[in-house]
Amino acid sequence: MPFVLRQAVAADMAEIMRLERAGFAEAIQETEQTFAERLQAAPEGCWVLAGEAGRLYGYLCAEFWPLEAGFNAARFARDHAAAETHVADGAEVYVSSMVVDPATRGTGWGRRLFRDALAAMFARHPQLCSTILIVNPEWAAARRIYQAEGFSEIGAIDSYFAAACGAQLPAIVMRRART
Numbered sequence: 001m002p003f004v005l006r007q008a009v010a011a012d013m014a015e016i017m018r019l020e021r022a023g024f025a026e027a028i029q030e031t032e033q034t035f036a037e038r039l040q041a042a043p044e045g046c047w048v049l050a051g052e053a054g055r056l057y058g059y060l061c062a063e064f065w066p067l068e069a070g071f072n073a074a075r076f077a078r079d080h081a082a083a084e085t086h087v088a089d090g091a092e093v094y095v096s097s098m099v100v101d102p103a104t105r106g107t108g109w110g111r112r113l114f115r116d117a118l119a120a121m122f123a124r125h126p127q128l129c130s131t132i133l134i135v136n137p138e139w140a141a142a143r144r145i146y147q148a149e150g151f152s153e154i155g156a157i158d159s160y161f162a163a164a165c166g167a168q169l170p171a172i173v174m175r176r177a178r179t
């Protein structure tokens with residue numbers, strides 16, 4: 001089914017939250033307020049795969065950060081306010097979240113969404129030169145996409161996913177320099 005990649009708008013919120021609930025365990029789902037702040041403060045980082053009649057088949061959220069050596073674990077806090085972290089002329093994209101509708105997974109749309117949304121951001125914002133993200137060690141599809149797209153592990157944040165999984169799972173931090 002052909003979906004259209006476009007920037008998210010406020011009217012997408014109900015569908016974004018449906019995808020969020022379908023994508024993550026309840027303990028780590030982010031709130032509607034968090035997504036509303038992202039749309040308000042960092043609309044250039046909010047992308048959706050749109051189908052017909054307002055239905056969405058995926059979303060990807062990102063914000064721009066100043067590029068720093070290594071990483072600051074505090075920046076990755078779940079439900080942080082994008083208005084406090086997004087810097088319009090920041091040189092690094094932080095991909096904060098991505099979900100594809102379960103009915104559509106495994107058909108290549110996740111990789112397309114990830115690759116094409118990042119390509120669109122880099123094309124529109126020439127100051128960008130790096131991308132950073134975190135991933136749960138158990139999210140096999142996401143890890144496969146990040147590895148295939150050239151990301152490298154640069155560290156970990158201990159127990160980041162402890163609340164969701166009942167285990168002391170870290171977040172793996174990955175980065176890719178613009179090639």
Ligand SMILES: CC(C)(COP(=O)(O)OP(=O)(O)OC[C@H]1O[C@@H](n2cnc3c(N)ncnc32)[C@H](O)[C@@H]1OP(=O)(O)O)[C@@H](O)C(=O)NCCC(=O)NCCS
Binds near residue numbers: 023110
């Ligand atoms: C991560 C996610 C967006 C990927 O979307 P998708 O449409 O399934 O991705 P694709 O179809 O493009 O598949 C990507 C790769 O993962 C592989 N893959 C898909 N499901 C997999 C699974 N359950 N286990 C292992 N690999 C898997 C695919 O084979 C593909 O690899 P390939 O390119 O080498 O063939 C989707 O699985 C999702 O929404 N997951 C829940 C939320 C999440 O984990 N988000 C990412 C972290 S924020």
